Amino acid sequence: MMKRIFLAAIVATFAAGSALADDTCESKAVGKDGKALAGAAKTSFMKKCKEDACTPKAVGSDGKPLAGAAKNSFMKKCEVSA
Secondary structure, eight states: HHHHHHHHHHHHHHHHHHHHHHOOOHHHHOOOTBBBHHHHHHHHHHHHHHHHHHGOOBTTTSSSSSOOHHHHHHHHHHHHHH
16 A cells, blocks of 8 residues: 555656656747747747757767758757657
């Protein structure tokens, strides 16, 4: 009985932690004054944020960074999903 309670507590802790840790580009789009970005500033920030998030993931199966058309294709797909 105690094992079930302990297991449920651990699962609940991880679920709450992942829900609270919202590190998406949308949540980071805030200006220096603490207000949400809008218009061109937000568009520019979102583009850079998504690119920065996808660039480290652009590696081939051999562990080398992608280049050329393969990188462009990967970046487009990644930025849409990010």
